[in-house]
Amino acid sequence: FDMGTAALNMQDYAAADRYFSTTLMYNYADPEAAFYRGVARSRNKNYKGAEADFSRAIGYRYKDDGVYRERALARMGQYDYTEAIRDWDKYLAKDSLNSTGQYFRGLCHFQTLEWKKAIESFDRALRINPGYEQALLDRAAARANLKDYTGAVADYDAVLQLNPQSAAAYYNRGRAKIESGSRDNGCTDVRRAVELNMSLIEIGRCQLSLGGRS
Numbered sequence: 001f002d003m004g005t006a007a008l009n010m011q012d013y014a015a016a017d018r019y020f021s022t023t024l025m026y027n028y029a030d031p032e033a034a035f036y037r038g039v040a041r042s043r044n045k046n047y048k049g050a051e052a053d054f055s056r057a058i059g060y061r062y063k064d065d066g067v068y069r070e071r072a073l074a075r076m077g078q079y080d081y082t083e084a085i086r087d088w089d090k091y092l093a094k095d096s097l098n099s100t101g102q103y104f105r106g107l108c109h110f111q112t113l114e115w116k117k118a119i120e121s122f123d124r125a126l127r128i129n130p131g132y133e134q135a136l137l138d139r140a141a142a143r144a145n146l147k148d149y150t151g152a153v154a155d156y157d158a159v160l161q162l163n164p165q166s167a168a169a170y171y172n173r174g175r176a177k178i179e180s181g182s183r184d185n186g187c188t189d190v191r192r193a194v195e196l197n198m199s200l201i202e203i204g205r206c207q208l209s210l211g212g213r214s
Helices: 002-009 013-026 031-043 047-059 066-077 081-094 099-111 115-128 133-145 149-162 167-179 183-195 200-209
Strands: none
Touching: 002 013, 002 031, 013 031, 031 047, 031 066, 047 066, 066 081, 066 099, 081 099, 099 115, 099 133, 115 133, 133 149, 133 167, 149 167, 167 183
């Protein structure tokens, strides 16, 4: 077990997997070894094996609530966002002030096209951490999907206050402005995004939306 922990700390995930597997050969019901092998497997992108280990740890009453966080991440790695949401709910019931957990639950709702629930989770993340740039970007995208372009633009404005070099914010703010009817202003943002290394094809698309005007 100690050798597995050392390997995990050294980010040698394959070795950690082997050491914890050896531990579990001698003590099948060791929830801590199952948990840490799950962590090693998850970091090594063996998400299915990691999920099985975390479920095993839970079955043997592993006491660290982080097991739900880790299983949620493993399920997200398999694109199983519905089950991941259930784990985030359990994890956040004990640690509701975890902005990262709130954000990831919102991301899962985003992936299942539940825009309003995604926004609620991003709202919670941003109340805890107002400078959470990715939460702002994703809340803006969810708002745009609900055709709340005013709200989306406001979020992109906030991102650009935090990070004036955000090409993603310029590009997506431009798209939101174009969708809301402010095409010239929107294309100005897209051009700025291109200057910040966005794909040149996007400026072409924007020009097409203006009827070929440059």
